[in-house]
Amino acid sequence: MALLSIHNVFKSYFLHGKRIDVLRGVSLDIEKGELVSLIGASGAGKSTFLHVLGTLDIPAAGELRFEGRNVFAMNDAEIADFRNRTIGFVFQSHYLLPEFTALENVAMPALIQRRDRTETYASARELLERVGLGSRMEHRPGELSGGEAQRVALARALVLKPAVLLADEPTGNLDPATGEGIHQLLREVNRDLGITAVVVTHNEVLARSMPRRLRLVAGQVTEA
Amino acid sequence: MNAERQTVYRWSLIWSGALVALVGAVLLGLAITRADAWARVAGTLGLSTLSWGGLLQALNALGLMPVQSALPAAVKPVGTEYVIAGAAAWLVGWVVIASGIRRAPVSSEGPSPAAGATLYPRLAQYRDFYWSTLGAYGGGILLAELVLILLQTFLSSGGGSAAAGESSGLAPTVAFAVSLVVASLVAFACGFVGASRARRVAMPEATIGVIYLGLPVPILLTLMEQLPDLQLSLGYRLREVTYLADMLGRPVIGYWLVFSLLVLMLVLGINTGFIAAGSGRLDLRLGFELFVARRHVGVFRPSLLLGTLAVLMFGIIPPLIVYGIIRAVEAAVERTRIRSLGLQDPLAAASALNRLKLREQSPTMMMTALSVGGVGVGVMALIIVLSVMSGFEEDLQKKILGAHSHVVVSKYAGQLPEYKRLMEQIAKVPGVEGQTPSIDNPVMVLADDEVQGIVLKGIDPETVGSVLDLRQNMQPGGNLDHLEQPQKIAPRRTMFGKQPDEPEEEEVEDPIIGKSTTSASDKVLPGIILGRELAAILRVVVGDRVNVISPQGAELGPAGLIPKSRAFRVAGIFYSGMYEYDAKFAYILLAEAQKLFGTDGPSGIELKVADVDDARRISQAVSRELGGYPYRSRDWGEIHRNIFSALRLEKLVMGIILSIIIVVAAGLIVATVIMLVLEKRKEIAVLKALGVSDGGIVKIFLAEGLQIGVAGGLLGLLSGLAWCYFILKVGIKLDPSVYYIPALPVKIEPVQTALAVVIAVLVTYLASIYPALKASSVEPVEGLKAE
Ligand SMILES: Nc1ncnc2c1ncn2[C@@H]1O[C@H](COP(=O)(O)OP(=O)(O)OP(=O)(O)O)[C@@H](O)[C@H]1O
Numbered sequence A: 001m002a003l004l005s006i007h008n009v010f011k012s013y014f015l016h017g018k019r020i021d022v023l024r025g026v027s028l029d030i031e032k033g034e035l036v037s038l039i040g041a042s043g044a045g046k047s048t049f050l051h052v053l054g055t056l057d058i059p060a061a062g063e064l065r066f067e068g069r070n071v072f073a074m075n076d077a078e079i080a081d082f083r084n085r086t087i088g089f090v091f092q093s094h095y096l097l098p099e100f101t102a103l104e105n106v107a108m109p110a111l112i113q114r115r116d117r118t119e120t121y122a123s124a125r126e127l128l129e130r131v132g133l134g135s136r137m138e139h140r141p142g143e144l145s146g147g148e149a150q151r152v153a154l155a156r157a158l159v160l161k162p163a164v165l166l167a168d169e170p171t172g173n174l175d176p177a178t179g180e181g182i183h184q185l186l187r188e189v190n191r192d193l194g195i196t197a198v199v200v201t202h203n204e205v206l207a208r209s210m211p212r213r214l215r216l217v218a219g220q221v222t223e224a
Numbered sequence B: 001m002n003a004e005r006q007t008v009y010r011w012s013l014i015w016s017g018a019l020v021a022l023v024g025a026v027l028l029g030l031a032i033t034r035a036d037a038w039a040r041v042a043g044t045l046g047l048s049t050l051s052w053g054g055l056l057q058a059l060n061a062l063g064l065m066p067v068q069s070a071l072p073a074a075v076k077p078v079g080t081e082y083v084i085a086g087a088a089a090w091l092v093g094w095v096v097i098a099s100g101i102r103r104a105p106v107s108s109e110g111p112s113p114a115a116g117a118t119l120y121p122r123l124a125q126y127r128d129f130y131w132s133t134l135g136a137y138g139g140g141i142l143l144a145e146l147v148l149i150l151l152q153t154f155l156s157s158g159g160g161s162a163a164a165g166e167s168s169g170l171a172p173t174v175a176f177a178v179s180l181v182v183a184s185l186v187a188f189a190c191g192f193v194g195a196s197r198a199r200r201v202a203m204p205e206a207t208i209g210v211i212y213l214g215l216p217v218p219i220l221l222t223l224m225e226q227l228p229d230l231q232l233s234l235g236y237r238l239r240e241v242t243y244l245a246d247m248l249g250r251p252v253i254g255y256w257l258v259f260s261l262l263v264l265m266l267v268l269g270i271n272t273g274f275i276a277a278g279s280g281r282l283d284l285r286l287g288f289e290l291f292v293a294r295r296h297v298g299v300f301r302p303s304l305l306l307g308t309l310a311v312l313m314f315g316i317i318p319p320l321i322v323y324g325i326i327r328a329v330e331a332a333v334e335r336t337r338i339r340s341l342g343l344q345d346p347l348a349a350a351s352a353l354n355r356l357k358l359r360e361q362s363p364t365m366m367m368t369a370l371s372v373g374g375v376g377v378g379v380m381a382l383i384i385v386l387s388v389m390s391g392f393e394e395d396l397q398k399k400i401l402g403a404h405s406h407v408v409v410s411k412y413a414g415q416l417p418e419y420k421r422l423m424e425q426i427a428k429v430p431g432v433e434g435q436t437p438s439i440d441n442p443v444m445v446l447a448d449d450e451v452q453g454i455v456l457k458g459i460d461p462e463t464v465g466s467v468l469d470l471r472q473n474m475q476p477g478g479n480l481d482h483l484e485q486p487q488k489i490a491p492r493r494t495m496f497g498k499q500p501d502e503p504e505e506e507e508v509e510d511p512i513i514g515k516s517t518t519s520a521s522d523k524v525l526p527g528i529i530l531g532r533e534l535a536a537i538l539r540v541v542v543g544d545r546v547n548v549i550s551p552q553g554a555e556l557g558p559a560g561l562i563p564k565s566r567a568f569r570v571a572g573i574f575y576s577g578m579y580e581y582d583a584k585f586a587y588i589l590l591a592e593a594q595k596l597f598g599t600d601g602p603s604g605i606e607l608k609v610a611d612v613d614d615a616r617r618i619s620q621a622v623s624r625e626l627g628g629y630p631y632r633s634r635d636w637g638e639i640h641r642n643i644f645s646a647l648r649l650e651k652l653v654m655g656i657i658l659s660i661i662i663v664v665a666a667g668l669i670v671a672t673v674i675m676l677v678l679e680k681r682k683e684i685a686v687l688k689a690l691g692v693s694d695g696g697i698v699k700i701f702l703a704e705g706l707q708i709g710v711a712g713g714l715l716g717l718l719s720g721l722a723w724c725y726f727i728l729k730v731g732i733k734l735d736p737s738v739y740y741i742p743a744l745p746v747k748i749e750p751v752q753t754a755l756a757v758v759i760a761v762l763v764t765y766l767a768s769i770y771p772a773l774k775a776s777s778v779e780p781v782e783g784l785k786a787e
């Protein structure tokens, strides 16, 4: 059974009485441990697709199954919990919480679960060391550079060792070298921790370096 | 076309509906004309447009008609047919209007490509109305009301168990408190269960439930106050309920207050149920939410708390001046320090400057401080004013109870010549501390040219001290015991030894002590004790003569009945500190009074009880001991009911008015939390993306509002108590000629003080519900896009 399988998903936006069909019956299976890249023109609906995959957005129709369970049939708390435990997000911009330090931001998903503070902070510290930010733990997001913040966001996405990592152009705003570093990290966690990852990118070279490549065109996802 | 809701209006239907409704209104107006009730209806409607309180009266006015038409035909008011026809036309009109408004037909576009795909499952499960939830809410409020009424009746009428003998139950106030708490819990629990089962707030069900199942009871009680027929048939059964409400003077206010409290508890229960379980599972843990909330609004920091406290204690201007001075000095000192630092090491200066910058305040922080201050002011005002009013009440009660007895035993008609036997019986009742027989009757007193109408009271000096404070209240110079030994009262000598020009009394004095007297002014007259004000009005002092004229026990004279007149000598002057008593009371010996009024015994026995608040129960026990009719026994609450219920009503109204401050502060909290929600949309979305459930978001923002409420409540409590202690220890002088009390009295009642804080916290909790729900409805995607 596929880890994540989405079936016949539709999503449209409505603006000024006009319907914009973004996803038109997308069906797709993603196996455990896969590293998948998703490319497509700007405005093709990549972010929308990723949001639906991560239960952040509500599709008009269709099914999302995780290990065979119908995710959208769960209730609000269960979905929140599902999101918390099984999905890690990295967005186009970092979306760290400005009131909290880097360390607290990384620990946040575990704190939401009400895990033990000291343990959580220990593993958060370890992760921050690993992404090379051992000296920035007490910085607030406003006191970090864009690349640093993005690495903190990656650490946050990984702190609970989720089954799925969804990354939406994580390197979009970064210089090529830093971006390559982040992609390197993504590959590492995919290899070492067995985390399934879907990475949206505009960088054809990077995309081609991934084992599986998807393309979003005209509301349909195809293998590229 | 698609997403927007389209409405089509059929104007022909709307206009004809409006016409029909208008006809109905005219018919109703006709009915009112026929019943000659325009003045009343206009009055109540006018009131209701002015204020919300009047709405109640409008309800009454409308409710009166159907109830009266349901009564037997004999009492049917005129114009009933018009009322029915008018109401029907009015309703039909509205139905026609409603049918003129239609949802637009579905758009004519072809089926979308998604037709036939599985609908998003949670959308497929949508249901907007649950009968079970309606049952839980409506049944809950009704149950709470019934529990309140029944439990109150049950508890205060002796636990209902006749077998337990004359246990006579709890004091009504205690019974009320207990049943109110139970009923509130019932309302809360029902709201909680309903919301947690439905997993949504379910406003429609709540509204319908409260209106159809909750409202009838208070409406019925209100009508009962106004319709004698209803009062006759129901009043007896509900006597425990009405007794308590009557203590307020305006029972209707009491009913509606209690009703609103129950509705409030229901709403709280609904909200709590939704938060706790609405998102799928019961989760009452708060640690994480508080952690986030505290970062969003830092209420509990010393600078904010101390600043607000200073404002509450000393007003706005002085702390502001002090703050300004401190900040100016600090800034100057800091700048010189940083400059000298920078001359040595620019980096050190930069870091110091940075730290200085971090301390600057954000607008949200200012809003937070304002809200905390608002709640604080409300709580403080509530505590101070209620404490002062309690002080007045206590003072009044003390004075009334000093001059009057706690319980009076009398006969429905006639005197109590058998009082000695009764007193022995009464002495057996536990809780009775002292008793004294007495007579009181209105009389006129004369001294020279001055006349005053007063209450003359015959007392037994031996026992009166065990009931009244008369002995302690005697002014120096007089003596209570001289009532029994009138020969000891020294007649006042005028300064120049000249005889005062008194006319010789024609009536034969009947000296109790058979000692003949030499001159009129030195004659042994029975003693009388006057109040200080009365003495001042009559311009007499101890030893002076006064004449008492009593309409009772009138004598047959040559020209028909003439009032009896007797001379007395002032044996003493008392000062109770209460103008009413000091100006309107005089005391003489019981035997003298019997003679004067021509009765064969005292008119009542006055009792003092150990616990003033227990007087009602003891009074009932006494009445039972004496075997009821023809004896009756009334406690002070019953005797002085008007003044105390006026006081209580005044206090209640003050409380309500001052609570408006808290409500305004709650408005501030709503604004603050909404601002926070708007400011934190992105953070809310991120938190949701990280896996915080809707319930969790609600909790976070409720916690933010509650922090403000709790901080404000505690600061208000602190400053209110501080003010009360200030008034208590230092005192605020009052003009004695106006208030008859030297300084502002204060009495801090713990329950009432705690209630002020609890109300503030509850109101802030309520105020934060809406913004918190708003926060939880932020869609993660929306927030993430809001850059
Ligand atoms: N809230 C919205 N209302 C209306 N249209 C929207 C909304 N959000 C997105 N769209 C439209 O939906 C389409 C898909 O948006 P999406 O953000 O998924 O694109 P994308 O593939 O991620 O693009 P990019 O590579 O630039 O990030 C776009 O054409 C956009 O204009």
Ligand SMILES: [Mg+2]
Residues within 6 Å of the ligand: A046, A047, A048, A092, A168
């Ligand atoms: Mg995008």
